[in-house]
Amino acid sequence: MIIKGRAISNGLAKGKVVKVDEPFSFLGGVDTKTGILRIGSKADISDKVFVFPCGKGSTVGSFVMYDLMVHGKAPAAIINRSAETIVTTGAVISSIPMVDMVNTDLFKEGDTVYVNGTDGTVSLEIACIKTASSAIIVDDRILVLHRPEDARSFSGRHSLVVGKVERGETPVEAAIREIREETRIHVGKPDAQLEPFFVREGDILWEVTLFLYRLDSAEPVLNQENTGFEWMTFEEVRDDPLMVDKTFEMLSRLLDRSG
Amino acid sequence: MLLTRDEQAALDGEKGVSTQKAMELLVALGKVYGAEGLVDITSAHLSGASYKTIGDGGLKYLEDMVAGGAKVSVRSTLNPVGMDRERWREMHIDPHFAEKQLRVIELYGAMGVMTSCSCTPYLNDNVPGFGDHIAWAESSALSFANSYIGARTNREGGPGALAAAILGKTANYGLHLDENRKPTVIIDADIDGSMFSYSLLGQAVGTRIGNGIPYYRGISPALEDAKSMAAAMAAAGSVALFHVEGVTPEAGGFDLDGLEVIHIGERELKAAHEQLNSTDDVQLIALGCPHLSEKEVKDIAALLKGKTRIDNDVEIWFCTSAAVRDRCPEEVRILEGFGPVLADTCMVVSPIEGFCQCTGTNSAKAGNYLPTLCSQKVMCRDLSELLKVIA
Structure with missing residues (x-):
């Protein structure tokens, strides 16, 4: 890295x-x-x-x-x-x-x-894993997923819709696929994105590309990768102690960029 | 940063190791401050002179610079050191310190620096002109040079100023550029015009505005007043440039519309005084921060002439430059009847904490530094009040 x-x-x-x-x-x-x-x-x-x-x-x-x-x-x-x-x-x-x-x-x-x-x-000298993370926003509320207690990373925490970028895939392709798999929501081109940033968790470094999707409506249907979801206000994201590190900071930057 | 071919060659080591190290430092500092390139300078003034402040690390650095063949290429002067190089025994300096301090002076001399060891080089052997780019490291002197003379320098550090002196260049940013010399705040001052009031004014303003650029109205400081005020602002805050309406050379050229106006009067001066004054006891009175000018030496001599030394244990030091001391032998003789007239040094950079705990000063700059650098309690008074203690 x-x-x-x-x-x-x-x-x-x-x-x-x-x-x-x-x-x-x-x-x-x-x-x-x-x-x-x-x-x-x-x-x-x-x-x-x-x-x-x-x-x-x-x-x-x-x-x-x-x-x-x-x-x-x-x-x-x-x-x-x-x-x-x-x-x-x-x-x-x-x-x-x-x-x-x-x-x-x-x-x-x-x-x-x-x-x-x-x-x-x-x-x-550290393993670096690329991920795509997506903020799905409907009516100023942000879709937040609950990660299972036995998840391999950030277990029991709250996160945006996030998943690994597979070999041969671009981050945006990964974002679209992950959203579809984890929530059955279909999206296309993102409304905004940030340059990749890094989050350290133990001996792993996560390289995260963050995307923004503003949708008129959305009905998430979860697969087994998450245990629940909720629609949070911006302030709730900020104040949520279970939220994955840096989520609020990077989300603010992303929203600044998109106006 | 954009470098000329010559500068790049120096950075690549084609002009020797000490030149290369100097260039590496200027380029690194230039990057930190976002400089686009270097600018030629006409003079340098170096800090990092007292063995008390630089310690063995600084001494070894100078030894290595000299061993590497470093030489300054522009007129360069040196800040006060920890003792008068001849009369250090009268300052309670121990021989070990004296030996190290003399070595520091010798090393600067070996690099071609004029070792006049004063914080007022602009009164003697290093007088920049209007618009000259310079690299100066003594906060009071550089503020005076920027403001009263209209030369251009940032607040350089010791090794940075030495690197600039070696190369005859410094990083071109900050106060070297027109757009950064504009006032940021207006000060409407109402003071009695004594030198002490200028010192307290500087204290009040420096505390209030930090690193801003004040534009003064309502005062007309003489040279000594400006020297004292500049020193105070640079110690209480980090003011490196000020303008005075009708007095300083750049003051006429600015649009003042929309600037915040701060009033400083009796109340603010009283607060500034209280901030500095921490005792009514005194063991040492030290005058000359910044170094006494010729006029100040003469004024003090006039106040002391015909008086007798009160028989007490309070010492008094008159700190000035060797050049000023040489220029007024008559007056110096009068002062010597009360205490030593010292050159090369001042109470702030000397290890006075070895023999006293309470120092009297009429300088707001000294009032800021004596507690932290010398573990002193401070009796801050007007000159005439201080002299009453001993005459």
Whole structure:
């Protein structure tokens, strides 16, 4: 699985992921003689791929990164959601490969990743499964399916109409087929679609293409793949604790796009 | 980013390793800020000078840069360091610190940087002209240069400014471009016009507007006032450019229609003062943040002339540039009767926390940084009030 980001600091590196979910300050955040974080998990970042959303704090942080490098305790590479000056400066002067504009949610502590800071790509050793997901909307209500407790993925959760893209199939063909199989609703060309996005579940990465179908009416008839359905308002989708991760966020983006 | 053939060659390593590293840094920073290319600069001013702030990591970085043959290619000056390079014993500096600090100065010198070690280079050896593109890293100095002089710089960081100094270029974005120099808010100020009131005005505005570009009406700051106000705005917020109606060179050219108007008067200044002042005790009075100008040294000498030093344990430091100290020997002699006139340094970048806990200042900038960088409680007062403690 290759993830395209933006090249910030040159070089290639491979390592296991250490992840921090908050903006990070190197000044105060890490011991330069040991490479051990002073926050959160107290993990050792030396020779690891250090993943965090962005830098913060004192500009001296750039020199702290240099000091880590001098002590042989620098991270092997850095992945940020959005680079800022302090970490960028520190990475370049310390020759630490760095890539930004990457969704840091895709990485889990302990993943093995290759970072190419020269072309701005990150490769993650993980199974990636392509799926098509469809929001079927009738009268501002969204069709939501209930997944069985014994489903192989997202069991017991709520989702849009979703299924794997089979070999030789395009995502839109998969969407049309899945809707027909799972609800007996017949659709044609979607009203809108999003570029594929990724959802991490355990050791699987789901690559999801989301489609929008606005229909005048629809009567779902379920097959055995789901245990029930309901028509939810936009707010209900947002507030539903069982909803599959990112559904609301991506649905908002899709609806924005379709006006 | 679009690079010229020459710039690309530097990035590809055809001009040596240190030039290549410098170019990699400018390109990376340019990407982060969305710059379309680089712009030639006429001067640089570098931060990252005090051993107290840069530590062993920074020192090693400078050692490696010098070993790699790095040389600056444009006029470049350096920020204050942690001590007066000759009178450091009077500042309670330990010899280990002094040794490291002197090495830092030496390394910058080896790269061709003028080690005048002042935060007011625009008063001495680094005076940009109107419209000049520059790469400056001292927040008060760069705001002064942008605003009072009309030169053009962003808020550079230490290594970024050094990279720019080596290449004679910086990433072309932000305040280098006309469209980003327009005011974002109007400040109608009603103050008494003392330098202290300008410092507090800067504090109030910086706190209020963060990184905006204020357009002031109702004030006419002299050079020293602008220096103090610029420093305060850059410390309380991150203001890098301001305009003053009838005073600063770019102020005439803007359409002000529709801009928010903020009134700053006595009440706001009082609040700003309360924000800064945390004690009535004082062990050290430090003047010169930013470094005292020639006029300030003369004004202080006039206030102290004929007075006697009160016999107490309160120390007073007068922080200025070596150039200003050399220019007014008579006045410096008067000041020396009360405390050392120090060059190269100031209380904010010096390890004063080793010998005192309460510092007196008339600078809002120092008032912002003394608690965080030096663990100090702050007695924030007008100059004449501070002098009463010792004379």
